[in-house]
Amino acid sequence: MAENNRAVVKLKERYADALLEYKEHRGEVTVIVKKESVLEVLKFLRDDLRYNFLSDLTAVDYLGQEPRFMVVYNLLSIPNKDRIRVKAPVTEADCSIESATALWNSANWLEREAFDLFGIDFKNHPNLVRILMTDDWVGHPLRKDYPLQGPDREPYKGRLS
Amino acid sequence: MASEIMTLNMGPQHPSTHGVLRLVVELDGEVIQKITPHIGYLHRGVEKLAEHRTYHQALPLTDRMDYLAPMHNNLGYVLAVEKLLGLDVPERAKLVRVIMAELTRLKSHLVWIACHALDIGAMTVFLYAFREREMVMDLYEMVSGARMTSNYFRVGGLSRELPAGFEQKVQEIVDTFPGHFDTYEGLLTKNTIWLQRTIGNGVISAEDAIDYGISGPALRGSGVDFDLRRDLPYSGYEDFDFKVPVGENCDTFDRYKVRLVEMREAVKIIDQALKRLKPGPILADAPQVCYPPKDSVYNSIEGLIHHFKIASEGFPVPEGEVYMAVENPKGELGYYIVSDGGNMPYRMRVRPPSFVNLSAIEKMAKGSMLADLVAVIGTLDIVLGEIDR
Numbered sequence: 001m002a003e004n005n006r007a008v009v010k011l012k013e014r015y016a017d018a019l020l021e022y023k024e025h026r027g028e029v030t031v032i033v034k035k036e037s038v039l040e041v042l043k044f045l046r047d048d049l050r051y052n053f054l055s056d057l058t059a060v061d062y063l064g065q066e067p068r069f070m071v072v073y074n075l076l077s078i079p080n081k082d083r084i085r086v087k088a089p090v091t092e093a094d095c096s097i098e099s100a101t102a103l104w105n106s107a108n109w110l111e112r113e114a115f116d117l118f119g120i121d122f123k124n125h126p127n128l129v130r131i132l133m134t135d136d137w138v139g140h141p142l143r144k145d146y147p148l149q150g151p152d153r154e155p156y157k158g159r160l161s
Numbered sequence: 162m163a164s165e166i167m168t169l170n171m172g173p174q175h176p177s178t179h180g181v182l183r184l185v186v187e188l189d190g191e192v193i194q195k196i197t198p199h200i201g202y203l204h205r206g207v208e209k210l211a212e213h214r215t216y217h218q219a220l221p222l223t224d225r226m227d228y229l230a231p232m233h234n235n236l237g238y239v240l241a242v243e244k245l246l247g248l249d250v251p252e253r254a255k256l257v258r259v260i261m262a263e264l265t266r267l268k269s270h271l272v273w274i275a276c277h278a279l280d281i282g283a284m285t286v287f288l289y290a291f292r293e294r295e296m297v298m299d300l301y302e303m304v305s306g307a308r309m310t311s312n313y314f315r316v317g318g319l320s321r322e323l324p325a326g327f328e329q330k331v332q333e334i335v336d337t338f339p340g341h342f343d344t345y346e347g348l349l350t351k352n353t354i355w356l357q358r359t360i361g362n363g364v365i366s367a368e369d370a371i372d373y374g375i376s377g378p379a380l381r382g383s384g385v386d387f388d389l390r391r392d393l394p395y396s397g398y399e400d401f402d403f404k405v406p407v408g409e410n411c412d413t414f415d416r417y418k419v420r421l422v423e424m425r426e427a428v429k430i431i432d433q434a435l436k437r438l439k440p441g442p443i444l445a446d447a448p449q450v451c452y453p454p455k456d457s458v459y460n461s462i463e464g465l466i467h468h469f470k471i472a473s474e475g476f477p478v479p480e481g482e483v484y485m486a487v488e489n490p491k492g493e494l495g496y497y498i499v500s501d502g503g504n505m506p507y508r509m510r511v512r513p514p515s516f517v518n519l520s521a522i523e524k525m526a527k528g529s530m531l532a533d534l535v536a537v538i539g540t541l542d543i544v545l546g547e548i549d550r
Contacts, residue, residue, distance in 0.1 A: 025481045026244050053371055055486065056495055056512040074484045074497065074512070078371065078385065081392045085484060106374025109520040117208075132201035132549060141209055148213050 005029045007049050007084050015041055020089075028085060035071070035088040039098045042073060042086060046103055051075040051084055057100065057110035059090075059118040063144035067091040069120060073100070096121035099128075117142035164189060169531070173202055179276060179538060180545030184522075191530045196523040200516075203549035211509035215475025216242050217452075219506060221312045226511065227547040228309055230269040232261045232301075233489045234547075235314045240395055241485035241496035242316045245478050246450060253441040254318035255397040260331060260434045261304070261313065262396070262487075263427040267338065268297040269490035269542075270424050274345060277417075277539035281358045286348050293341050300330055317451040318444035328435060335432045342424055349417070359414040363525040363537040366411055373521035376514050377492025378423060379541060382408035382416030389488040396487075401430050413540040420542075450476045475504035484512075491515050491542055511550060515543040 002008050002024035011019050011031060018037035023030055033041045045051040056074040067089035075084050090097050099122040100107035111122040112131040119140035122128055130137060139151055147153040172183040181202035187195040207226060211219040223238045224231030236258055243250060250258075275290035298308045303324050305313035313320055349355045365375065370383040380387060388405040390398040406422035408415030444451045452471050457464030480502040486495035492514030499508040518541050526537045 026247065026483050028483055030482070054374055055493060056484065056497060056510070058497060058510045058512075060499055060508045060510075072497065072510075074495065076493075078387050083393075083484065085482075104374065105369075105372045105524075106517055106520065109516065110374075113516075130201075132204045134201070141206060146209075148209060 002029050005084075007031070007045060007051070010049060011041065011044075014044065028083065030085040030087060032070075032087045032089065035090055035097045038071075038073075038086065038088040039100065039102065042075075042100060042103055045075060045084065045086070049077070050079050051077045053078050054100065054104040054106050054110075055083070057107055057114065059114045059120055059142075061118060061142065061144045069095065069118060071097050071114065071120065090120055095119060096123055098123050099125040101125055116140070119143065166194060171534070173199075179543055182519075182538070182543070182545055182548075184534070186531065186534065188531060191532075193526050193529055193531060193534060196526060196534070198519060198522060200519070200545070201549050203545050205550065207550040208509055208511060211506050213505060215504050216316055216478060216506065217471065217475055219509065220315070221310065223511075224310050224312055225546065226513070226550055227269075227489065227491065227494070227515070227544050229272050229544050230265045230490045231309055231311045232265040232313060233269075233487060233494060235311065236262050236396065237485060237487040237489070237494045237496050239314045239316050240487065241483055241498050242478065244483045244485050245481055245498060245500055246316070246447075247479075248317060248445055248447055248450065250318050250396075250445050251442045252397075253439065254443045254445075256434045256438050257319055257323060257443070258314060258396050259398065259401070260431050260438075261311075263430045263434075264297050264300060264331070264334070266427045266490045267334075267424055268294055268301075270420050270427075271297070273420060273490075273539075273542045274417075277536075277542070278349060278355075280535050280539045281355065283349060283352065283355060286345055289341065289344060289348075293338065296330075296334055300327065300334075303327055303330065315444070315451065317447055318442070320452075321455075322443055328438070331431060331435055335428055335435065338428050339425060342421060346421065356414065358533075358536055359417060359540075360410075360412060362413040362529065362533050363416075363540055364410070364412045365521060365525050369524060370411070370521070373524060374517040375492070375521055376517070377489065378419045379416055379492065379518055381406060382419045383411040384408055389486055389493060393486070395485070401433050403430050413536055416540050477502060477504050478506075486512065489514050491544065491547070492518055511547075513547045513550060515541070515545075516548045519543050519548060 002022050008022050018034045021032040053076040055076045058072050060070045069090040071088045073086040114120050115128050116130040167188045169186045173181040183199040185197040207222050223234040227234050271290040271294040275287040278286040302308050305311040367383045367385050370380050386407045403426045406419045408419050453464045453467045458468040478500040482499040484497045486493045494514050495512030497510040498506050501507040526534045
């Protein structure tokens with residue numbers, strides 16, 4: 001269970017205020033933390049609990065829910081051979097979060113991609129420009145309200161079937 | 162004389178950039194000061210497309226990413242969906258998946274050694290390696306009907322039984338490939354030009370490699386003893402006996418040695434899997450997820466309805482999220498799939514190993530000569546289809 005996970009136990013002790021939720025699904029532990037504390041929590045996980053490898057950084061758009069976005073960090077501990085997922089909610093009104101480039105250089109391109117495709121502003125990022133789309137592109141393609149067929153088509157109105 | 166920085170545009174149609182990679186290189190004389198990669202020329206929006214397809218329909222999108230290792234892309238995807246479903250796969254399907262995955266590793270590494278050597282001026286290896294790669298391609302064609310876009314695995318198992326004569330063909334590879342690897346080593350390992358171009362080139366320390374998120378052979382070449390197949394096993398890899406090679410000097414030559422040993426180990430894994438391969442079911446007993454056997458589709462109305470239902474509606478996946486990573490020939494290929502309980506992924510994120518590895522290129526090549534940049538691109542073993550997705 002998630003309560004017994006080594007990271008969850010420590011995070012409950014140290015970051016009780018920042019920890020919004022924790023759960024386990026299919027053997028994978030996810031913790032949701034406030035976005036103001038996410039860097040602090042990631043630093044603690046990296047330095048004290050040896051989750052030293054940022055496998056992946058991405059975002060999910062939960063259109064219609066509040067907060068709309070989740071920034072997702074998939075961490076890997078190479079010495080302990082286990083994973084943890086950290087998520088931080090980001091609202092549409094204040095669509096920004098602190099950049100993790102201060103902790104991992106691998107966050108650089110991954111954050112650029114999340115910025116490019118979701119329009120999330122990563123504060124203090126050294127070079128936050130589009131990476132996959134062209135520089136003059138308008139809109140953020142992976143947002144749920146961005147039409148699949150292209151910007152001048154009907155917007156997303158729910159599932160096709 | 163006043164020194165002046167020259168800006169050189171390398172690519173996107175440069176043969177040594179392995180696809181449509183464009184590097185804007187700032188040079189002081191011949192020494193690299195800054196590299197600005199420009200990517201995205203092949204962006205097809207795979208992640209967006211997957212959100213509008215059922216789980217079965219999203220599968221063919223995956224093998225078009227890393228087109229040098231298509232079955233590994235399929236494998237990561239089907240494992241992620243199976244993990245979301247909590248579905249267990251029959252033993253035979255697991256073994257066949259391992260065999261195909263390791264053949265794919267050989268195929269991908271053969272392209273790597275061929276192009277890497279060609280880039281640095283050793284053309285002979287290219288011709289040999291592509292000859293051997295053709296043997297693996299033939300097997301691809303045998304099992305799936307396609308040489309590259311295989312789409313052979315299915316959620317729950319495999320799309321069809323192995324064709325007759327497959328095992329003999331694989332045995333042939335197991336028997337002959339170690340000899341071929343000796344040939345490559347004979348051509349390269351003591352080749353003075355090869356040594357001069359690779360030793361001390363593209364050095365990145367273990368700490369930096371982890372910091373930059375480098376994974377796969379490039380990470381192990383920097384001395385980090387980590388392999389997902391051994392340390393976080395999937396698809397039955399825990400039952401196989403294989404060595405994980407690790408480099409010491411963190412340079413291009415060590416990464417070359419690591420990949421060569423990996424190829425030899427891949428052959429050993431294939432050999433073990435082949436010996437354990439027994440007849441049995443190739444699809445999980447989960448009619449709500451898997452396609453029915455073709456025989457029942459053609460000869461019974463129930464089978465036809467079943468097929469139609471799976472093909473048109475797909476299957477619902479319980480709400481949840483998983484991150485499933487496999488050891489792709491390039492590194493950690495991860496699938497992060499979020500399901501909202503529907504029949505299509507709510508979000509499918511692909512963690513592309515080449516993308517993250519490429520982000521370290523400036524760190525690896527800064528301060529070296531322009532010609533050495535070609536060796537660094539080769540040693541990173543990038544594939545643009547997967548970087549751009």
